[in-house]
Amino acid sequence: MASQALPYRPHNHQACVSQALADARAICREQNARLTPTRERVLELIWQSHKPLGAYDVLAELTAEGQNAAPPTVYRALDFLQQHGLVHRIASLNAFIGCAHAGEHHTGMFLICRNCGNVLELTAPGVSGAIEGAAQAENFRAEDVTLEIAGLCPRCQSEAPHD
Amino acid sequence: MASQALPYRPHNHQACVSQALADARAICREQNARLTPTRERVLELIWQSHKPLGAYDVLAELTAEGQNAAPPTVYRALDFLQQHGLVHRIASLNAFIGCAHAGEHHTGMFLICRNCGNVLELTAPGVSGAIEGAAQAENFRAEDVTLEIAGLCPRCQSEAPHD
DNA sequence: CTGGAAATGTTATAATGTATCAAACTTTCC
DNA sequence: GGAAAGTTTGATACATTATAACATTTCCAG
Numbered sequence: 564m565a566s567q568a569l570p571y572r573p574h575n576h577q578a579c580v581s582q583a584l585a586d587a588r589a590i591c592r593e594q595n596a597r598l599t600p601t602r603e604r605v606l607e608l609i610w611q612s613h614k615p616l617g618a619y620d621v622l623a624e625l626t627a628e629g630q631n632a633a634p635p636t637v638y639r640a641l642d643f644l645q646q647h648g649l650v651h652r653i654a655s656l657n658a659f660i661g662c663a664h665a666g667e668h669h670t671g672m673f674l675i676c677r678n679c680g681n682v683l684e685l686t687a688p689g690v691s692g693a694i695e696g697a698a699q700a701e702n703f704r705a706e707d708v709t710l711e712i713a714g715l716c717p718r719c720q721s722e723a724p725h726d
Numbered sequence: 727m728a729s730q731a732l733p734y735r736p737h738n739h740q741a742c743v744s745q746a747l748a749d750a751r752a753i754c755r756e757q758n759a760r761l762t763p764t765r766e767r768v769l770e771l772i773w774q775s776h777k778p779l780g781a782y783d784v785l786a787e788l789t790a791e792g793q794n795a796a797p798p799t800v801y802r803a804l805d806f807l808q809q810h811g812l813v814h815r816i817a818s819l820n821a822f823i824g825c826a827h828a829g830e831h832h833t834g835m836f837l838i839c840r841n842c843g844n845v846l847e848l849t850a851p852g853v854s855g856a857i858e859g860a861a862q863a864e865n866f867r868a869e870d871v872t873l874e875i876a877g878l879c880p881r882c883q884s885e886a887p888h889d
Numbered sequence: 890c891t892g893g894a895a896a897t898g899t900t901a902t903a904a905t906g907t908a909t910c911a912a913a914c915t916t917t918c919c
Numbered sequence: 920g921g922a923a924a925g926t927t928t929g930a931t932a933c934a935t936t937a938t939a940a941c942a943t944t945t946c947c948a949g
Contacts, residue, residue, distance in 0.1 A: 568864055597946085599896070618936070633899065638937065643896095654817040655872050657905095657936060672857070674866045687860040690853070694835070694875065697850040701731055702880040703837045709818045711872040712857065717865040760915090762927075782904070796930065801906065806927095820905060820936095 570613035570681040571718050579661075580610045586665045587649050596647055601630070605640040606661065609650050614680040615658030653682065655711045660684070670694075670708045676716035683716070733776035733844040734881050742824075743773045749828045750812050759810055764793070768803040769824065772813050777843040778821030816845065818874045823847070833857075833871045839879035846879070 569579070587606055591598040598606075608624050609616050618637045625632040641659055644650040650659050651671055662671070663684040670691045674683040690710070698705040732742070750769055754761040761769075771787050772779050781800045788795040804822055807813040813822050814834050825834070826847040833854045837846040853873070861868040 597896080601897080631898070634937070635899085635939090636897070639897080654874070672860060674861060674864060674868075676866075677869070683864060683866070685860060685864065687856065690856040690860050693850065693853040693856040694873070697835060697848060697853050698837060698875055698877065701837060701846060701848065702883070703839075703846070703875070704878040704883055705837075705875045706840070706877040707875070709872060709874040709876075710857070711817070712861055712866070712868045712870070713872075714861065714869040715867040720865075720867055760927080764928080780904085781906075794929070797906070798908090798930085799928075802928080 567717050568683050570683050571716050576612070579613075580607060583610045583649075583661050583665070587644075587647075590647060590649065590666055594647060596643075601625075601632075601636065602640045602643055604628075604630075605637065606644055606649055609644075609659055610661040613660070613682055615653045615656050615660040615675075615682055617656075617658045621659075651684070653711060654709050655713065670710070672710045673712065674716065675711060675713045676719055677713050678715055678719035678722075681716060730880050731846050733846050734879050739775070742776075743770060746773045746812075746824050746828070750807075750810075753810060753812065753829050757810060759806075764788075764795075764799065765803045765806055767791075767793075768800065769807055769812055772807075772822055773824040776823070776845055778816045778819050778823040778838075778845055780819075780821045784822075814847070816874060817872050818876065833873070835873045836875065837879065838874060838876045839882055840876050841878055841882035841885075844879060 584603065584607060587598060587603070590596075604625070605621055608621050618634070618641060621641075622632055622634060622637045625637065630636075641650060641652075645652060645659075649662055649665050651662050651673070652659050653673060653675065656675070660673075660682050664671075664686055667686070669686045672685045672687050672690055674685065676682070691708070694708060694710075695705060747766065747770060750761060750766070753759075767788070768784055771784050781797070781804060784804075785795055785797060785800045788800065793799075804813060804815075808815060808822075812825055812828050814825050814836070815822055816836060816838065819838070823836075823845050827834075827849055830849070832849045835848045835850050835853055837848065839845070854871070857871060857873075858868060
C-alpha cells in the first residue's frame with residue numbers, strides 16, 4: 564500500500580511550518596502584500612499542527628505570549644491570510660487550517676478525521692470537474708466551493724475498527 | 727434550454743410546503759418518530775422559501791406566534807429534523823433548509839446564490855462517486871460530506887451580467 | 890517630512906449554539 | 920388503571936464565534 568499522507572503519520576513537522584512560512588513570504592512579496600509580524604505569527608500558530616485551530620485558540624496563544632490582542636486582531640489576520648490563499652476556513656468546524664497548496668490555484672477538498680482531528684487537504688481534479696459539470700447543468704455559475712468530508716483517517720480506522 | 731430548477735422560477739410554493747409536510751409525516755410514521763407540533767411548525771417555517779433560515783429567525787417566528795420558545799426549543803427541533811433527513815444545515819451560512827429529497831438516501835450538493843439567496847439541492851451521483859473515490863485513494867473512510875457551492879443562479883446571472 | 894492609506898488598538902456588542910436541571914407528557918407493562 | 924421508564928419540552932444561564940465602530944499608530948509615496 565502507498566505510504567499515508569503526511570498528517571496521518573509521524574513526520575518532522577517543523578519542516579511543514581518552515582515551508583509554509585517560506586511560501587507565505589514569497590507569495591506576499593509577489594503580491595505586494597504585507598506579511599506583518601502578527602499575520603506571520605498567526606500563520607505559524609495555525610501551522611502548529613494539521614488540526615484546524617479556532618480563532619479563539621489563536622487569540623489565547625497570542626495573549627499568552629503577551630501580545631495585546633483582541634478578537635478583531637485575530638480575525639483580521641485570518642482574513643488577510645485567507646485572501647492570499649495561505650489558510651482555509653473549515654466551515655463545518657468554524658476553524659482554520661494552513662493551506663497545503665498555497666500559490667497553486669486549486670479547489671480544496673478536506674478530509675477531516677472525527678477521531679484525531681487531523682485534516683488532509685487534497686486537490687482532486689476529477690472532483691472539481693464533476694462539481695463544475697453539475698453546476699453548469701443547472702446553469703449555475705460556481706464561484707466558491709466548500710467541500711469537507713468528515714470520517715475516519717487511516718490511522719484511526721485501525722485503532723478503532725468497530726463501528 | 728431546459729426549464730430552470732424550481733427555486734429559480736416562479737412556482738406555487740405552497741405545493742412545495744404541502745409536499746414536504748406530507749413527506750415528513752409519512753417518514754416519521756415509518757420510523758416511529760414523533761413529529762410533534764413544534765417540530766412540524768419548525769419544518770413548515772424552514773420551508774417558507776428556498777432560502778436557508780437561521781435558527782434565530784425560526785425562533786423569532788415562533789415567538790411572534792406566541793409560542794413559548796427559547797433557543798434550545800429551536801435547536802432541538804432542528805436536530806430532530808436533521809436526524810430524520812428532513813432538513814439540512816448549510817455550514818457555510820449557519821442556516822437550515824428543507825431537504826428536497828427526504829427519504830432518499832443521498833449526498834446533498836447545494837448551489838447557493840450569493841445574490842438572491844436561493845438554494846438548490848442536487849443529487850449528483852457523478853460528484854458523489856468522485857468524492858468517494860478521492861477519499862478512498864487516501865484510505866479515508868468518508869462518513870459525512872459537506873458540499874456547498876456559492877455563486878450566481880441563472881436568474882441572477884442575467885440580471886447582473888457584469889462581473 | 891508630510892499627507893493619505895493601511896494596519897492595529899480598543900471597547901462594545903451581535904450572532905450562533907450548548908449545558909443543565911426541572912417539569913410535563915407518552916408509552917409500556919403489570 | 921396506575922406506576923415506572925423513557926421522551927419531549929420549559930426555563931435559565933452561559934459558552935462560543937464573529938463583527939461594528941471609532942481612535943490611534945505605522946508605513947510609504949511623493
